[in-house]
Amino acid sequence: MASLSNYAVRMARLSARIFGEVARPTDSKSMKVVELFKEPPMAQRKEVYDWYPQHRIYYAMTKKLRYIGLFRDEHEDFKEEMERLRKLRGKGKPKKGEGKRATKRK
Helix, strand or coil, rough: CCCCCCHHHHHHHHHHHHHHCCCCCCCCHHHHHHHHHHHHCCHHHHHHHCCCCCHHHHHHHHEEEEEEHCCCCHHHHHHHHHHHHHHHHCCCCCCCCCCCHHHCCC
16 A cells, blocks of 8 residues: 655645644544643633623612612611711711811811
Protein backbone atom coordinates (compact mmCIF):
# COMPACT_ATOMS: atom_id res chain seq x y z
CA MET A 1 0.00 0.00 0.00
CA ALA A 2 1.46 3.29 -1.04
CA SER A 3 1.59 6.17 1.44
CA LEU A 4 -0.46 9.28 0.83
CA SER A 5 1.06 12.09 -1.16
CA ASN A 6 2.23 15.28 0.52
CA TYR A 7 -0.75 17.12 -0.99
CA ALA A 8 -3.24 14.55 0.36
CA VAL A 9 -1.74 14.73 3.87
CA ARG A 10 -1.89 18.53 3.88
CA MET A 11 -5.47 18.52 2.60
CA ALA A 12 -6.48 15.99 5.27
CA ARG A 13 -4.94 18.21 7.98
CA LEU A 14 -6.66 21.29 6.56
CA SER A 15 -9.99 19.46 6.45
CA ALA A 16 -9.55 18.38 10.07
CA ARG A 17 -8.77 21.96 11.13
CA ILE A 18 -11.79 23.34 9.28
CA PHE A 19 -14.24 20.84 10.75
CA GLY A 20 -12.82 20.96 14.30
CA GLU A 21 -11.28 17.51 14.32
CA VAL A 22 -7.83 16.49 15.49
CA ALA A 23 -5.35 16.97 12.67
CA ARG A 24 -2.88 14.29 13.68
CA PRO A 25 -3.46 10.90 15.30
CA THR A 26 -3.40 11.28 19.11
CA ASP A 27 -3.65 8.99 22.13
CA SER A 28 -6.56 8.86 24.59
CA LYS A 29 -4.94 11.23 27.12
CA SER A 30 -4.54 13.94 24.50
CA MET A 31 -8.08 13.33 23.24
CA LYS A 32 -9.37 14.02 26.75
CA VAL A 33 -7.74 17.46 26.61
CA VAL A 34 -9.21 18.03 23.15
CA GLU A 35 -12.69 17.17 24.45
CA LEU A 36 -12.24 19.58 27.38
CA PHE A 37 -11.29 22.41 25.05
CA LYS A 38 -14.24 21.70 22.74
CA GLU A 39 -16.85 22.61 25.34
CA PRO A 40 -17.50 26.29 26.18
CA PRO A 41 -15.68 27.90 29.12
CA MET A 42 -17.32 27.86 32.55
CA ALA A 43 -17.92 31.64 32.50
CA GLN A 44 -19.98 31.36 29.31
CA ARG A 45 -22.30 28.62 30.56
CA LYS A 46 -25.80 29.88 31.38
CA GLU A 47 -26.16 27.69 34.48
CA VAL A 48 -23.01 29.30 35.91
CA TYR A 49 -23.58 32.99 35.26
CA ASP A 50 -27.31 32.80 36.05
CA TRP A 51 -26.72 31.04 39.36
CA TYR A 52 -27.52 33.99 41.62
CA PRO A 53 -30.64 36.14 41.26
CA GLN A 54 -30.47 39.69 39.90
CA HIS A 55 -30.34 41.44 43.27
CA ARG A 56 -30.16 44.99 41.90
CA ILE A 57 -33.27 44.48 39.79
CA TYR A 58 -35.20 42.84 42.65
CA TYR A 59 -34.17 45.60 45.06
CA ALA A 60 -35.29 48.35 42.67
CA MET A 61 -38.60 46.57 42.01
CA THR A 62 -39.39 46.07 45.69
CA LYS A 63 -38.47 49.69 46.40
CA LYS A 64 -40.92 50.92 43.75
CA LEU A 65 -43.63 48.52 44.89
CA ARG A 66 -43.11 49.64 48.48
CA TYR A 67 -43.46 53.27 47.46
CA ILE A 68 -46.71 52.49 45.66
CA GLY A 69 -47.95 50.44 48.61
CA LEU A 70 -48.05 46.99 47.06
CA PHE A 71 -45.09 45.55 49.00
CA ARG A 72 -44.44 45.53 52.74
CA ASP A 73 -40.81 45.51 53.86
CA GLU A 74 -40.79 45.29 57.64
CA HIS A 75 -37.07 45.88 57.96
CA GLU A 76 -37.24 49.13 55.95
CA ASP A 77 -40.28 50.18 58.00
CA PHE A 78 -38.30 49.52 61.19
CA LYS A 79 -35.31 51.53 59.94
CA GLU A 80 -37.52 54.47 59.00
CA GLU A 81 -39.24 54.37 62.39
CA MET A 82 -35.91 54.31 64.21
CA GLU A 83 -34.70 57.29 62.15
CA ARG A 84 -37.94 59.17 62.94
CA LEU A 85 -37.51 58.49 66.67
CA ARG A 86 -33.89 59.65 66.54
CA LYS A 87 -34.98 62.91 64.93
CA LEU A 88 -37.58 63.42 67.68
CA ARG A 89 -34.84 63.04 70.29
CA GLY A 90 -32.64 65.52 68.41
CA LYS A 91 -30.15 62.91 67.20
CA GLY A 92 -30.66 63.44 63.46
CA LYS A 93 -28.10 64.91 61.10
CA PRO A 94 -27.82 68.69 61.27
CA LYS A 95 -28.76 70.82 58.28
CA LYS A 96 -26.05 72.28 56.09
CA GLY A 97 -24.27 75.07 57.99
CA GLU A 98 -25.61 74.07 61.42
CA GLY A 99 -22.97 71.53 62.43
CA LYS A 100 -20.42 71.73 65.28
CA ARG A 101 -17.85 73.57 63.23
CA ALA A 102 -20.36 76.21 62.09
CA THR A 103 -21.60 76.84 65.65
CA LYS A 104 -18.01 77.39 66.88
CA ARG A 105 -17.51 80.32 64.50
CA LYS A 106 -20.55 82.23 65.74
